[in-house]
Amino acid sequence: DQQVKQNSPSLSVQEGRISILNCDYTNSMFDYFLWYKKYPAEGPTFLISISSIKDKNEDGRFTVFLNKSAKHLSLHIVPSQPGDSAVYFCAASAQGGGADGLTFGKGTHLIIQP
């Protein structure tokens, strides 16, 4: 039973346009959500996060939106750049700090086309 779902295995976006990556969750106890970016042969790197008390968090070109009633979050990247091509993982924790680990989605491979 997957508690964090990323239903799009891959997404292709033109350079300069907006990339929107989606994530759904089923566990109502999740209260903190994170996005990680992963390049091949490297570890995941933290990108941006959001607490369940907020509905939006912005950091430069990256914005995460949280819709608690729909149990849905999305990551917006504007404008998309070639270096954004990577696998993006959505993750969630149920104790605010992820003290007992994070639950990850399967990832979405974002491809930025020139």
Place this chain on the structure above:
Amino acid sequence: DAGITQSPRYKITETGRQVTLMCHQTWSHSYMFWYRQDLGHGLRLIYYSAAADITDKGEVPDGYVVSRSKTENFPLTLESATRSQTSVYFCASRELYEQYFGPGTRLTVT
């Protein structure tokens, strides 16, 4: 340099062998974690540790053993490796709400 390191980066071992994956962090973070990444599964938690000498099971702990005698080290041992343990293993440590990952160890069990 400060950060989190893993060794070896690549390992090939045979079924039934014992193998230990090392993880070292220089931040003095209390919490550390081991995940495995497999195609079609994303990252799954194997074990985690809240502090030295405190460890607990994650989602997929069977076949693995951990120890944490020092805050900075968190080794993961496969006591008798099986082919199903072929995977990429990531160690992470936690500061506040974010976890920071090492570069990973690609393990192949033949």
